[in-house]
Amino acid sequence: MTQSDLVITPVSGKADLKAFIDLPWSIYANDPNWxxxxxxxxxxxxxxxxxxxxxxxxxxxxxxxxxxxxxGRISAHFDRLALAQPAEQGMGPGTGNFGLFEASDADVGAALIAMAEDWLRARGMTRVLGPISLSIWEEPGLLIQGHDHPPTVMMGHNSPAYQAMIEGAGYAPAKQLKTYDLDITSSFPPLIQRIVASGQKNPRIRIRKVEKAKFDKEAAIILSILNDAWGKNWGFVPITDAEVVHTGKKLKPIVFEDLIMIAELDDEPVAFMMTLPDLNEALGPLDGSLFPFGWAKLLWWLRKPKVRTMRVPLMGVVQRLQSSRIASQLAFMMIEHIRLDAVAHYGSTRGEIGWVLDDNQGMNAIAEAINSTVNKVYQIYEKPL
Incomplete structure (x- = not known):
């Protein structure tokens, strides 16, 4: 495909793949928050x-x-598990995706999006949902608010110019994802403290740390709760056992026992909260490479990280409890446990909760009840093909 002197080609071979990976270094050369x-x-x-x-x-x-x-660069992709989901939950039959989008100007952006659409159309897709890079569980959505500060670990960052490019290509908003900023050095409001204290006196409730030595078993418990808790959410795609193992290995270096909680009710695991130290604070100075000295710096940091920000990427309560008062009580109890440990053991002062779907009333209410405020908004767009 050509547009004046613009040429778009599929990635083929090691040199192309390297160019695809390296491009953001030039796009964001002058962006201090990337x-x-x-x-x-x-x-x-x-x-x-x-x-x-x-x-x-x-x-x-x-x-x-x-x-x-x-x-510029772009991915076009489709997920067979997403295609099998009910259409009313956001994915469903005929829905493909684009992602990993970077463009130096609007002409490049328009041509790349058109190319991705052509590829999806040729494979029977009738709708595009994006940007999603690559899975809904990785970096979904386009950052449209909050460009003025860096993203936390496993969250995306992009040029503000991309919103006009995507909307100019005929895409309409489908769903917003929000992250919340929280001062974790301050105690929660009195009402929340009373809810937590009440839960601590309830013999049916146990909030426990994960055991890192048994992390494979703990990850399976978390997966079971997650697939149940999120199963009816917009955009949900089930996580496979292979993905749990893969993600567990990837996250294990930044998994700390006092930052991941499992809540049990009558000895049954019914909720969890995962918190990660913001690895981006350590990654920034490495400039994308662990060589020659990056490994040593990162390993030293991971021994006992002192980190300003903690991110809560995942929290879930099984569906049968979600409309009950105990669901929010369990959430507040897990947040308070982790808040205290994050401040005492890691020197943290800030938490970030998210992403949270804009229509997730329960989670948005919990975030607001502990005096957190929205600091970033990501937009997922859709377009019929």
Missing amino acids: VPPLKAEVKALLTPGDNPFFDHAEAQYFLARRGSQVV
Whole structure:
């Protein structure tokens, strides 16, 4: 495909893949809030055999060039597990995705999006939902609010110019995802403290830390709760056992026992909360590479991280309890346990909760009740093909 001197081609071979991975370094060269990812991690994300997402998904990557200069990139992909979901939950039959979108200008952006649409259309897709890079569980949505501060671990960052590019290509908002900022050095409001104290006196409730030595078993418990708790949420796609194992291995270096809680009711695990120290605070200075000294710096940091921000990427309560008072009580109890440990053991002062769906009334109410405020908004767009 050409547009004046613009040429778009599928990624083919090692040199193209390297160019695809390297492009953000030029796009964000003057953006102080962009955090360079580890290039090895990005390569693993994109590579079938290294990422179990491809056990149930197909993808094609594209590069845009002007002459010898790479000026844009995009992925087009579809997930067979997403195609099997009910359409009223956001995914469903005929829904493909684009993601990993970067463009130096509007002409590049328009051409890349058109190319991704053509690829999806040729494979029977009738609707596009994006940007999603690559799975809904990774970095979904386009950042439309909160460009003025860096993202936390496993959250996306993009140019503010991309909103006009995507909307200009005929995309309409489908769903917003929000993250909340929280001062964790302050005690929660008196009402929340009373709810937590009441739960602590309830002999039916036990809030426990995960056991890192048995993390595979603990991860299976968390997965079971997650797939049940999130099963009716917009955009939900079940996580496979292979993805749990893969994610567990990837996250294990930043898993700390006092930052992940499982709540039990009558000895049955019914809720969990996962908190991660913001690895981006350590990754930023490494500029995408662990060599020559990055490994040593990162390993030293991971021994006992002192970190300003903690991120809560996942929290869930089984569906049968979600409309009960005990659901919010369990959530407040887990948050308070982790808040105290994050301040005492890691020197943290700030928490970030999210992402949270804009129509998740329960989670949004919990976030507001503890005096957190929205600090970033991500938009997922849709378009019929």
